[in-house]
Amino acid sequence: MLRLLLPALSLLMVLCQSSTYASSQQAKNVRLDPLLERVGVSLQAHLALVEQLHLDQDTLLALGSAAGEDLQPIFVATSNNYRHSVEAAVSVSSTIAGVNQTAITLFEGWRDEIGYLTDARLKADGEAQFAASWERYEALIQSLKHSEAMIDPVLAELRKFLTYFKYALDEASIASRKTELSDTDNNIVALINALTASAAKSKAFLESAQ
Numbered sequence: 001m002l003r004l005l006l007p008a009l010s011l012l013m014v015l016c017q018s019s020t021y022a023s024s025q026q027a028k029n030v031r032l033d034p035l036l037e038r039v040g041v042s043l044q045a046h047l048a049l050v051e052q053l054h055l056d057q058d059t060l061l062a063l064g065s066a067a068g069e070d071l072q073p074i075f076v077a078t079s080n081n082y083r084h085s086v087e088a089a090v091s092v093s094s095t096i097a098g099v100n101q102t103a104i105t106l107f108e109g110w111r112d113e114i115g116y117l118t119d120a121r122l123k124a125d126g127e128a129q130f131a132a133s134w135e136r137y138e139a140l141i142q143s144l145k146h147s148e149a150m151i152d153p154v155l156a157e158l159r160k161f162l163t164y165f166k167y168a169l170d171e172a173s174i175a176s177r178k179t180e181l182s183d184t185d186n187n188i189v190a191l192i193n194a195l196t197a198s199a200a201k202s203k204a205f206l207e208s209a210q
Contacts, residue, residue: 031110032133032209038102042095042144043202049088049151050195055081056158057188063161064181067171075162075169082158089151092195096144103137136205143201147194154191157184 059078066074110130117123161184165173174181 032106035099035102035106035137036206036209038095038099039140039202039205042092042099043199043206045088045091045095046147046195046199046202049085049092050192050199052081052085052088053154053188053192053195056085057185057192060158060161060181060185060188063165064174064178066174071169071171071174075165078158079162082155082162085158086155089155092151093148096141096148099144100141103141107134107137133209136208140201140205143198147191147198150191150194154184154187157187 056078059074059081063071063074063078107130110126114123114126114130117126161177161181164177
């Protein structure tokens, strides 16, 4: 009777181990869900700011070549776009902070849970998955913070021009700032490129978790 039971017991042990491993894999797939949600929100905020910066660029270039009666309406449009950009920039910074806070909580909890594993294979798999996910996250947050650091200087340049032209809105004043306007346009392009790169990193991070 014992000889008959041994194969069945062995099969049961294998099935239990397979079930435990499958459960671990499923948990691994859903573990990052809170972070993925935050990254998705941050991605949308980045794309919104990129779109808004293109509008800034358009109105700033139009202001640089405006004359006569066109000056006032273009200046108003530039001012409105700047305010929208500030709002979009605040959203970007807020979502990045949310990403980072969620990631810290998630990864700390994940690391603690791995320490409780006694099965060597599951522990090794958990550590490998943790390391790979953390490496991808580090690349993402570095990109996000790099582009974020470029936002305030560009917005400060826009604010400088708006303040100046508010009290000196004439063709001569604009002509005297042609070079500075061109430099600011280049800086906006650089910021757009950085934000676009961060958006691409975010997309890659989301895809890697699927």
